[in-house]
Amino acid sequence: MSEAGELQAPLDIKAIERLLPHRYPFLLVDRVVELSDDKIVAIKNVTINEPFFQGHFPGHPIMPGVLLIEAMAQAGGILAMRTLTQKGAAPADHVIYFMGIDKAKFRKPVVPGDQVRLEVVPLRKGGAIWKLAGKALVDGAVAAEAEFLATIAKK
Secondary structure (H helix, E strand, C coil): CCCCCCCCCCECHHHHHHHCCCCCCCCCCCEEEEEECCEEEEEEECCCCCHHHHCCCCCCCCCCHHHHHHHHHHHHHHHHHHHHHHCCCCHHHEEEEEEEEEEEEECCCCCCCCEEEEEEEEEECCCCEEEEEEEEEECCEEEEEEEEEEEEEEC
């Protein structure tokens, strides 16, 4: 955070844990490399040690598409939390709820060893309900994309 309390990239895992309530194995954002009012770029490193690979699919591990959507939503949550810090509110007093998914598409499998670049932009922001559009990319190719709704609430 800057001296004024505004969130700025890069954000490491410790900073992300101060913003999101998620913890292992459900924290799916490892690093934030770009953050502005109109975009977030975050990274998810995918390793064979991920717990979901034990059952999806043994011998041919593929990251579940719903977890790619969740990772995009978590990145969007960090983007929304940025507005709270700009208004002087404490992220620790708030939570982001994922409300809906639209236009989800899965384009290519994500496998162990991939680094997923999560790019999320707001379509409608501020207020109680946010609409966001996200893409999950691996080596520049879109692996998944979706639009989703989220809301910020006091704990």
